[in-house]
Amino acid sequence: MLNRMDITKWTVVAATAELVIVGFVLLLRPQLFAWLVYGAEFSNAGDALGRLTGIALLVLAFATWPTPAARSEPASSVSAPLIYNVLTTVYFVFVGIGGGLTGIILWPAVVIHAIVSLVLGRAWLGANKK
Numbered sequence: 001m002l003n004r005m006d007i008t009k010w011t012v013v014a015a016t017a018e019l020v021i022v023g024f025v026l027l028l029r030p031q032l033f034a035w036l037v038y039g040a041e042f043s044n045a046g047d048a049l050g051r052l053t054g055i056a057l058l059v060l061a062f063a064t065w066p067t068p069a070a071r072s073e074p075a076s077s078v079s080a081p082l083i084y085n086v087l088t089t090v091y092f093v094f095v096g097i098g099g100g101l102t103g104i105i106l107w108p109a110v111v112i113h114a115i116v117s118l119v120l121g122r123a124w125l126g127a128n129k130k
């Protein structure tokens with residue numbers, strides 16, 4: 001059976017893996033991301049900003065990847081992906097309600113980010129109770 005620290009570690013690993021996947025998609029194929037999430041195309045400036053965002057997500061992934069030190073202070077590796085997922089959920093809901101930019105994975109992305117937010121939030125609260 002997994003203990004709380006192992007669950008926190010695997011939660012952070014899963015959230016970080018999502019950051020890596022989205023970061024690479026944005027870096028390598030920002031138009032694919034635009035079509036899947038927004039059902040639209042990026043302009044040339046949007047491509048450039050998408051690639052920059054991909055780089056930022058990869059940096060965030062490297063910064064939050066669980067290390068042996070994170071075993072003693074898991075809250076530090078949970079807070080950044082938690083904030084990212086909460087804000088992404090809120091933003092995607094806002095975009096989806098507006099109705100103008102809804103691609104085929106916008107609402108599934110909302111659900112995934114909301115679930116990851118809840119799991120990370122639980123891990124963060126558990127880490128801060130100690």
